[in-house]
Amino acid sequence: MNAVLEAEGLSKRYGRRWALTDCDLSIPAGRVVGLVGPNGAGKSTLLNMAVGLLPPTEGRLDVLGRTPKAGAALAGVGFVAQGTPVYAGLSVADHLRLGRHLNPTWDQGLADERVARLRLDPAQKGGKLSGGQQAQLALTVAVAKRPELLVLDEPVASLDPLARREFLQGLMEIVADQDVSVVLSSHLVADLERVCDYLVVLVDSRVRVAGDVEELLATHHLLSGPFHDMDRLPRDWEVIHASHTPRQSTLLVRTDQPILDPSWTVDQVGLEDLVLAYMSTGEGTLRLTGTER
Amino acid sequence: MGETVIEFHLDARSGVSPYRQIVDQVRRAVRLGMLREGDQLPTVKEAVGQLAINPNTVLKAYKELEHAGLVSARPGVGTFVTAQVHDETIAAHGPLRRDLVEWLDKARSAGLDDESIEALFRDALQDDMTQGVA
Numbered sequence: 427m428n429a430v431l432e433a434e435g436l437s438k439r440y441g442r443r444w445a446l447t448d449c450d451l452s453i454p455a456g457r458v459v460g461l462v463g464p465n466g467a468g469k470s471t472l473l474n475m476a477v478g479l480l481p482p483t484e485g486r487l488d489v490l491g492r493t494p495k496a497g498a499a500l501a502g503v504g505f506v507a508q509g510t511p512v513y514a515g516l517s518v519a520d521h522l523r524l525g526r527h528l529n530p531t532w533d534q535g536l537a538d539e540r541v542a543r544l545r546l547d548p549a550q551k552g553g554k555l556s557g558g559q560q561a562q563l564a565l566t567v568a569v570a571k572r573p574e575l576l577v578l579d580e581p582v583a584s585l586d587p588l589a590r591r592e593f594l595q596g597l598m599e600i601v602a603d604q605d606v607s608v609v610l611s612s613h614l615v616a617d618l619e620r621v622c623d624y625l626v627v628l629v630d631s632r633v634r635v636a637g638d639v640e641e642l643l644a645t646h647h648l649l650s651g652p653f654h655d656m657d658r659l660p661r662d663w664e665v666i667h668a669s670h671t672p673r674q675s676t677l678l679v680r681t682d683q684p685i686l687d688p689s690w691t692v693d694q695v696g697l698e699d700l701v702l703a704y705m706s707t708g709e710g711t712l713r714l715t716g717t718e719r
Numbered sequence: 720m721g722e723t724v725i726e727f728h729l730d731a732r733s734g735v736s737p738y739r740q741i742v743d744q745v746r747r748a749v750r751l752g753m754l755r756e757g758d759q760l761p762t763v764k765e766a767v768g769q770l771a772i773n774p775n776t777v778l779k780a781y782k783e784l785e786h787a788g789l790v791s792a793r794p795g796v797g798t799f800v801t802a803q804v805h806d807e808t809i810a811a812h813g814p815l816r817r818d819l820v821e822w823l824d825k826a827r828s829a830g831l832d833d834e835s836i837e838a839l840f841r842d843a844l845q846d847d848m849t850q851g852v853a
Contacts, residue, residue: 458773591771598767602774620729620737620772696734 428491430455430575430607431476435485438471445471447631449485453609453624455574458601460622460639461611462701467628469611470508473579476609477505490574501531504568504606508579510561514553518546518563525567537570544596558589562596569600576600578610582617594621615701625697627704634704639697646700649677649690660687667703678703724758729770737772741780749789749800760790760798 429452436449446468453459461469474480475487478494487494490502512521518541526532541548544562546555555563561581568576578597582590598621601608612618618625626636635642646666654675656668660683667678678695679685685692695703725748729737748754761769766777781798784790791801826836 594771595768598771598774599764602764602767620731620770620776623773623775 428455429453429488430457430490431609432488433472433485434487436472436475436482436487437484438468438475438480439483444631446475449633451626451633451636453607453626453636455607456605457607457624458622459607459609459624459626460615460618461609461626461628462615462618463611463613463628464705465613468631469613469628470579472628473505473577473609473611477503477577502574504571504573504576506561506564506568506576506578506581509584510557510564510581512552512555512560512563514551516552517549518552518555519548521552521563521567522548522570525570529571531572533570533572536572537566540566540569540596556589558585558592561585561589561593565593565596565600569604569606572604573606576606576608578608580611580613583612583614590617597621615698619697625701627701629705642700643695643697645682646678646680646695647685648693648695648699649675649679649685650693651675651690654689666700667706723761723765724754725761727761727766727770729772737770738776738780738783741766741777742783745780745784745789749802754800756800756802758800760800762797 431451431453433449433451436446436451437444438446449468449472461472463469471480475482476489476494478489478500489500492500494500494503513524516524522534522537522541525537526534540562544559544566546559546563552560552563565578565581568578581597582593585593594617597608597610600606610618610622623639624637625639625642627634652675653670653673654677656665659665659677659679660681662681662683664680665677666680669676678700725744727741727744729740733740735743745754745760754760760766760781763774763777763781766772767774781790781792785792785798789800789802790798792798823836826839831839
């Protein structure tokens with residue numbers, strides 16, 4: 427399958443600080459991709475480069491097979507920036523008019539249908555809408571472009587739980603209905619757990635792990651057992667996280683192979699714990715709670 | 720188009736994957752007679768619009784149900800219930816239940832409380848399932 431976003435050695439520096447370092451990614455089409463990482467990890471930098479708002483310092487980036495040009499909005503890409511901004515002084519109808527004017531591929535029927543379903547008043551000014559309604563309007567404008575790729579930067583971070591749920595419901599309806607790939611970021615994996623089927627974890631300006639969610643869950647195992655010498659573990663185990671007491675070792679390992687050593691109790695690990703383990707590198711005091719398999 | 724007969728719900732804290740929860744809910748609804756032959760399952764769009772989950776999760780669940788012969792997909796129309804859970808399994812419920820009650824009496828007189836009984840049952844079921852897979 428074609429990649430919607432491909433990066434090789436992609437890096438971005440602001441002054442002396444590297445916001446993104448040596449990023450290699452190949453994101454397949456037709457997925458809902460969760461880009462997760464703590465605040466300041468480089469998520470917005472990556473997304474802003476993907477939509478052509480920021481030029482890379484180094485490396486290569488292809489989006490839908492083209493190199494995003496700084497300053498020129500990319501055809502085929504719908505973008506909802508952080509904070510889901512709308513124009514405070516423009517009405518809902520004005521937003522749609524503007525969208526139609528700026529986008530040759532604009533789908534007015536789709537825009538009208540969404541506005542009606544969301545019960546947005548076309549005459550209402552953007553600044554008077556609730557946070558949830560603003561987010562829905564920004565999504566509507568991005569989707570009515572009929573993009574191949576929809577990029578959303580922290581779309582639900584500022585929303586209350588109900589608005590958050592409603593936003594993701596609308597987004598998933600769009601994915602079910604249309605042939606669109608989605609990349610959305612959040613600093614909370616819990617926000618994305620149900621909606622994304624591909625995950626990219628960004629920590630300290632670097633990609634820590636990326637892949638199909640089901641595959642990640644199937645190849646990571648939470649092991650607990652009597653104290654084990656770390657140097658004597660099977661070679662094909664990649665130890666993501668380890669914590670020890672004098673009597674007990676607890677590990678999160680990645681391997682394609684079944685765990686055969688009966689001295690380990692093997693638990694399944696959830697997506698949230700998996701991401702946390704990648705975020706807190708090396709030895710630590712992180713408590714992982716698996717569900718028994 | 721038929722009317723939607725059931726709605727799905729997800730328990731985020733159960734530790735059971737959303738796809739598995741959907742499969743189980745359809746199975747249970749068929750078993751309890753809430754879903755009958757010819758009934759339509761929620762469309763993928765309806766299901767994801769309600770649960771805020773990835774459409775592939777619903778598709779995967781429907782595919783498994785189809786594979787099990789419980790539903791069939793009519794392209795462009797929807798997914799429909801095709802089968803009833805066989806009555807012969809219900810007929811077996813009575814005697815099995817009697818055995819289970821007997822076993823419960825034994826467990827109680829051996830001093831097990833409800834929690835231990837549940838844990839023991841779940842453990843045995845788990846073992847049995849794991850062996851079935853291996």
